[in-house]
Amino acid sequence: MTNLSYNLNKIQKNSQLNNQSYYNFKDVIYGDIKIPDYINNLMQTKEFKRLKNIRQLGFCYIDNDNLSNYSRFIHSVGSSYLSGQMINQINSFLIKNNKETIPERKSEMIQTAMLLHDIGHGPFSHSSEEVFKYSHELRTRDILTGETEVNEELKSKWSKEEIKQIIYIITKLPELKDYSDKYTPMLKSVACGQVAADRMDWFFRDAYFANMKTDVDKNKIIKAFEVFQNENKEYELSLNKSAVPEIEKMLTERYQRFKEFYYSDTSNLSNKIWLNFIKRFKNNAINILSDNYTSELSDTFIKATISPEKITLDEFLSIDDNTFIDSFNKISKHSEDKVLKELSKPFNKEKFINIETNDDEMVKSILGELFNTNLSETYSLFKSEYSTPLYKKKDEIKINDNGKIKNFSEITKIDINKRLNINYISFNKDILNEEIKEKSEKEFIRNENINISKYINIYEFSKQKE
DSSP: OOOOOOOGGGOEEEEEETTEEEEEEEETTTEEEEEEHHHHHHHTSHHHHGGGGSBTTGGGGGTOGGGGGOBHHHHHHHHHHHHHHHHHHHHHHHHHTTOOOOOHHHHHHHHHHHHTTTTTOBTTBTHHHHHHTSOHHHHHHHHHHSSSHHHHHHHTTSOHHHHHHHHHHHHOOGGGGGGOOTTHHHHHHHHHSTTSHHHHHHHHHHHHHTTOOOOOOHHHHHTTEEEEEOTTSOEEEEEEGGGHHHHHHHHHHHHHHIIIIITOHHHHHHHHHHHHHHHHHHHTHHHHTTSGGGGGSOHHHHHHHHOGGGOOHHHHHTOOHHHHHHHHHHHHHHOSOHHHHHHHSOOOGGGEEEESOSOHHHHHHHHHHHHTSOOSSOSSEEEEEEEEESSOGGGOOEEEETTEEEEHHHHOOSOTTOEEEEEEEEEEHHHHHHHHHHHHOSOOOOOTTOOHHHHHHHHHHHHHHO
């Protein structure tokens, strides 16, 4: 089992500062940082500690061992600290311009919100949202308002209305919009904008753990943080024009990472394999659970696999990446269900053939003809469809251009309309082999050199002729 724990002994009680106790914490990105009591108390709750075993980048760790020790826990701590630095910079700007500063209570609120913004993530981070059919934002709301240690700790410092405002800042759930005030638009931008504590922390932390180089200077961006009041007298985040070159570099680098790293075959296919694993386990649960070894699988894992939509909050909080990794290992060694066994094996890219198309029905038809079998229901095909823009116009970055507030899209020199689209289908030869043997009880004679693209082209050409 991979150990994702962090040595909390690194946090040591420090002297009083501004009438508040702090703890020292050595972070790989920001160096020595100070963590106030109210943040440390939240970090000690079991719900937050669980994030040590939720990998930040899901299945990307398969390609890079360094990512095995990169969790939502440390990203959340970093995001909390960074949000506080952003508010400090905004206050410096306000003081310089002889304006009223952001109240300390609001600074504490955003730091609390950012510490807890990912607490609703399930195993393998975003991948589990497809399994449980429930967003991590909704799960975050449930954890922060439910019978949890986090909720008890929040109630010791914040009112019910403030807790709902904290949730609204990080989830944007429309039913909580009434808990806004004049500072909320700015706090939401600091939390979830395109140049925000969340995105900036994972941008630099991903680079550190994945050994990716970055030329972006985070300090130049943070020092450009400013604020203005809109026509409704609400505070909105803006950045000085001096930061535009760094923002352009960050957006461009981030786009390239999605193209080359985040959407890699390993990450994409591992996610799809997991979904097919869940589907196979659920469809054949009676036979699978009759195997003796399944008594070693946890009841929560079985329920999360067979009925993920019915899992309770307590059950959800009892599972993490290791819950599934341990179960995958047991199933791959002992399962009598050969298809499930293949689905639970460690990822091996060599077992897959990628086909540049998004027409899965066409692929099923061609493979069915090639191998003389009905593939209307198959666990061997994996459809990957992803789309990511370089820039989101609906979340415009506001730029202060010599006293005039402009949209980033008005002044940037980069192509903000670029969008990465990924569409392809993969099939796993070994899984297909087991399916055919299961259906026909005959050995499938594999041809390792089958050029599936050739068959796709012939099929499309023949259809055009018709």
